[in-house]
Amino acid sequence: MAPVPSVRLLILGKQGAGKGTQCARLARHYAVPHISTGEMFRAAEKSGSEFGQELARYMRVGDLIPDELVVAFVVERLQRDDAQRGFILDGFPRTANQADALAKMLDPLEIDIAIDLQVPTEVVLQRLASRRVCRECGFNYGVGVPPKVDWTCDLCGGEVVERGDDTAAAIERRLKLYEKETEPLVVWYLTRDKLVVVDGVGDPDVVTARLIGAVDRRLRRTPGEGTQK
Numbered sequence: 716m717a718p719v720p721s722v723r724l725l726i727l728g729k730q731g732a733g734k735g736t737q738c739a740r741l742a743r744h745y746a747v748p749h750i751s752t753g754e755m756f757r758a759a760e761k762s763g764s765e766f767g768q769e770l771a772r773y774m775r776v777g778d779l780i781p782d783e784l785v786v787a788f789v790v791e792r793l794q795r796d797d798a799q800r801g802f803i804l805d806g807f808p809r810t811a812n813q814a815d816a817l818a819k820m821l822d823p824l825e826i827d828i829a830i831d832l833q834v835p836t837e838v839v840l841q842r843l844a845s846r847r848v849c850r851e852c853g854f855n856y857g858v859g860v861p862p863k864v865d866w867t868c869d870l871c872g873g874e875v876v877e878r879g880d881d882t883a884a885a886i887e888r889r890l891k892l893y894e895k896e897t898e899p900l901v902v903w904y905l906t907r908d909k910l911v912v913v914d915g916v917g918d919p920d921v922v923t924a925r926l927i928g929a930v931d932r933r934l935r936r937t938p939g940e941g942t943q944k
């Protein structure tokens with residue numbers, strides 16, 4: 716069997732597009748770490764530190780954490796040994812400043828692929844309304860996998876809860892910020908010939924297969940050949 720290629724990949728997509736679920740699967744497939752800034756910040760909040768509580772104040776209302784704080788976290792994370800072969804970035808970059816900072820962090824290397832995981836707003840709203848997350852292992856139910864009807868995690872037995880920032884007001888704020896701050900990055904990566912568009916609607920296994928197919932095709936491609944997909 717051919718060895719699985721390494722990849723430096725990031726994923727763009729609205730809240731509820733299924734990024735977390737799909738990135739975990741891609742990370743397993745390509746044997747690289749799944750680096751989710753949202754997970755990093757939720758872990759900091761859970762640690763109970765003063766700093767974690769400061770981050771939680773932004774998250775609770777759906778605001779973005781200031782770029783300098785986010786970038787400092789990602790710089791530290793990408794320097795670790797396990798990220799040297801590649802990584803899957805989930806939830807970063809979210810602003811033009813962060814995209815710039817990422818390009819500088821990686822220089823002289825670059826990101827291989829920026830995926831735009833597309834899901835219509837009405838679908839993400841439905842998914843977010845039924846999203847539940849395990850307090851212990853962070854596994855997401857309802858977004859990318861079927862909704863949870865009881866409150867115990869199938870994987871670790873932990874308590875399954877609603878996410879603190881899945882309130883109607885915070886969801887509205889996050890989607891607005893996505894449109895204003897993050898969506899422009901689609902063009903940023905398109906002009907740098909890194910963009911791959913993937914349809915995120917449908918059965919999670921089908922979406923995973925679409926993603927792996929699109930990534931593998933792009934990795935085999937020579938630069939400048941073709942455009943998206």
Ligand code: AMP
Pocket residue numbers: 730752753754756773774775777778779780781785805806807808809813880889
């Ligand atoms: P997520 O799990 O990706 O939806 O992120 C949850 C929350 O963490 C967001 O609503 C933001 O408050 C914060 N956050 C995560 N990643 C970033 C980022 N790259 N820039 C700013 N804030 C972020």
